[in-house]
Amino acid sequence: MKPAYLFLSAALLVAGVAWAQKPDSIRAKRIQDSLNNLKAHETEYYEPVPTVVTPGANYADPPSDAIILFDGKNLDQWVSANDTTKPADWVIKKGLLTVNKKAGSIQTKQLFMDYQIHVEWREPKDIEGSDQGRGNSGLFLASTGKGDDGYEMQILDNYNNKTYTNGQAGSIYKQNAPLVNPNRPPGEWQTYDVVWTAPRFNDDGSLKSPARVTAFFNGLLVQNNFELKGPTLYIGHPTYENAVHGPYPIKIQAHGDKSKPISFRNIWVRPL
């Protein structure tokens, strides 16, 4: 090869290496720009709509090895999610726990890694509103911070209430629609039985294994070992980037919609 060609080849090689390395920052900026331009509705899906199924009549009592999180008496196991030094200021009346929207979400004092949880919830019989503004709450399977930080399994009145499928009751919010729609009418008790497997991370912060959820809604399978893509996001696509964590509290959402607050009873958990 002539020296001129040799020089040209070397120059092209150097330029090629430089080109291959430089776009990292450009690519990252482009991804960030596209995320900044995302709208909430771009990650909301309406088809296919989960089939409506009528559930059986019974719910589950706590087994002998369960940690009782709420049995109708007090909120000793809970604190405010926005200020964990403060008590959970929700309303207990006649054995029922009702959301106090002004007080914000509540979360368990205890931290959990992998577990099985049972939760019963009830929409007010005279619930009003539509879409996401109708009896919205949520079971955060790991509360990674204040407000809506964490991994949410949606609670909502979806008995004849249309919304995006990956935002309806039994969905992993904005990630996976429930397999069916077993909602009972407002005023009747609904049950969630959920198995949560926390995500695992390597020492360098990279993801070792994603979080997984199996969930039964009124006894019907709605999430079948679903692998979560990251903590719940209202806008944008979830990711585990910067999400490294171990055990976390379980949180129940006080949602800001204008409809009447929903109630809970019989909440227990079994660490696995």
Ligand code: MG
């Ligand atoms: Mg919610």
